[in-house]
Amino acid sequence: MTDTELRVSKIEDGTVIDHITGGQALNVLAILGIDGGSGEEVSVGMNVPSDRLGRKDIVKVEDRELSQNEVDVLSLIAPAATINIVRGFDVVEKHRVSRPEEVTGVLSCPNANCITTESEPVDSHFEVLEEGVRCTYCDTLVRESIAAHISVA
Amino acid sequence: MRHDHLLSAKQLSRGDIETVLDRAAALADDPGAAADAHADRLLGLCFFEPSTRTKMSFDAAMKRLGGDTIEMGGVDSSSVTKGESLADTVRVIEGYADALVLRHPSEGSAQLASEFVDVPVINAGDGAGQHPTQTLLDLYTIRENAGFEDLSVGIMGDLKYGRTVHSLAHALTNFDASQHFVSPESLRLPRSVRYDLHETGAQIREHTDVEDVIEALDVLYVTRIQRERFPDENEYRKVAGEYRIDADLLERADDDLTVMHPLPRVDEIAPDVDETDHATYFEQAHNGVPVRMALLDLML
Numbered sequence: 001m002t003d004t005e006l007r008v009s010k011i012e013d014g015t016v017i018d019h020i021t022g023g024q025a026l027n028v029l030a031i032l033g034i035d036g037g038s039g040e041e042v043s044v045g046m047n048v049p050s051d052r053l054g055r056k057d058i059v060k061v062e063d064r065e066l067s068q069n070e071v072d073v074l075s076l077i078a079p080a081a082t083i084n085i086v087r088g089f090d091v092v093e094k095h096r097v098s099r100p101e102e103v104t105g106v107l108s109c110p111n112a113n114c115i116t117t118e119s120e121p122v123d124s125h126f127e128v129l130e131e132g133v134r135c136t137y138c139d140t141l142v143r144e145s146i147a148a149h150i151s152v153a
Numbered sequence: 154m155r156h157d158h159l160l161s162a163k164q165l166s167r168g169d170i171e172t173v174l175d176r177a178a179a180l181a182d183d184p185g186a187a188a189d190a191h192a193d194r195l196l197g198l199c200f201f202e203p204s205t206r207t208k209m210s211f212d213a214a215m216k217r218l219g220g221d222t223i224e225m226g227g228v229d230s231s232s233v234t235k236g237e238s239l240a241d242t243v244r245v246i247e248g249y250a251d252a253l254v255l256r257h258p259s260e261g262s263a264q265l266a267s268e269f270v271d272v273p274v275i276n277a278g279d280g281a282g283q284h285p286t287q288t289l290l291d292l293y294t295i296r297e298n299a300g301f302e303d304l305s306v307g308i309m310g311d312l313k314y315g316r317t318v319h320s321l322a323h324a325l326t327n328f329d330a331s332q333h334f335v336s337p338e339s340l341r342l343p344r345s346v347r348y349d350l351h352e353t354g355a356q357i358r359e360h361t362d363v364e365d366v367i368e369a370l371d372v373l374y375v376t377r378i379q380r381e382r383f384p385d386e387n388e389y390r391k392v393a394g395e396y397r398i399d400a401d402l403l404e405r406a407d408d409d410l411t412v413m414h415p416l417p418r419v420d421e422i423a424p425d426v427d428e429t430d431h432a433t434y435f436e437q438a439h440n441g442v443p444v445r446m447a448l449l450d451l452m453l
């Protein structure tokens with residue numbers, strides 16, 4: 001076991017998100033709606049050396065087990081991410097993120113003339129395509145820099 | 154048609170289109186046939202943007218089916234100026250009418266409205282998005298004049314913001330049609346529409362000069378290039394001058410070329426074209442009534 005792995009597995013209960021694309025850790029937290037505001041203990045490692053990715057980010061969240069639905073949306077910005085659920089210092093579940101078919105909320109439509117950018121009582125809604133996502137209201141395609149469209153409420 | 158709403162031309166199959174056009178043809182032959190078909194039914198005309206023909210032709214269509222229309226008045230006099238959301242507005246009007254026709258400046262507005270009401274919603278133009286009822290009357294006009302077999306259609310002008318263009322391009326993928334898009338680089342077809350056309354395997358070509366393609370066309374669909382799309386007057390004048398059709402240019406076209414325009418035109422079609430056999434845009438505008446009658450008859 002390398003030092004890095006040791007360090008990230010050292011929470012007692014919670015979730016470790018490993019193998020995040022380097023530099024995307026804060027976007028991962030934004031997508032998950034974790035800003036430390038509700039007192040959860042969060043550790044972030046950025047640009048940690050990785051055999052698989054060269055550099056990777058790691059996020060540890062104490063006392064919170066993330067559901068598959070919550071983590072799948074991460075696949076849009078961190079397709080190689082792995083999710084480790086930790087209980088009593090042991091990893092009890094380990095899974096990968098898979099691409100969801102659609103994303104509700106989370107992203108905001110880059111088309112300033114889209115009805116979802118106005119004060120209407122709807123969440124943004126995107127269909128996930130092979131490459132990128134598409135607004136189901138105005139059809140706008142987002143293929144590059146999806147992370148730039150993450151809306152932090 | 155099995156659809157609860159008509160939001161985008163993308164949802165229309167060839168079968169749907171032919172059902173509407175066949176019914177429209179029957180109604181055009183015998184307008185009295187449906188005179189009482191929808192008596193006591195009310196159509197809500199929700200126009201958040203100025204419109205004369207689309208609104209008038211829905212009004213005429215509904216009244217010719219024996220029904221009536223109600224409308225919300227100018228946007229400045231309505232509750233919209235008081236900051237009411239579209240979702241609230243349509244939920245109120247839903248209680249007054251059996252179906253809603255919506256024209257709104259934002260893309261996706263008809264989709265949103267359809268999620269909040271139980272009555273049918275018909276998109277009569279959502280920003281630079283879609284205008285599917287215009288497309289149905291365009292297709293009716295194409296079928297009457299050129300037919301759908303081995304069709305070559307040129308679509309010219311503002312392809313980026315032109316909602317009639319987006320809807321027509323989607324709908325034509327149902328037919329054996331090659332599509333030629335003619336525009337300045339800055340107003341070319343949006344990426345989302347090019348993506349859809351690519352996905353359907355449609356044959357499309359893009360051009361910047363109509364002269365490159367005029368001889369090959371069965372239909373030329375001209376749209377207006379708007380002043381506000383350009384940073385300065387000179388640039389606009391230059392482009393507008395290049396995307397203009399006149400009788401001289403049409404000398405080179407096939408004798409049977411059908412020239413269409415969703416109207417209103419400004420000067421992208423010279424008046425001398427009106428005198429030629431190519432000019433079909435007034436007939437096209439008139440087709441709005443039977444086609445919208447057919448659509449309402451099928452949806453209500």
Ligand SMILES: [Zn+2]
Nearest residue numbers: 109114135138
């Ligand atoms: Zn949108």
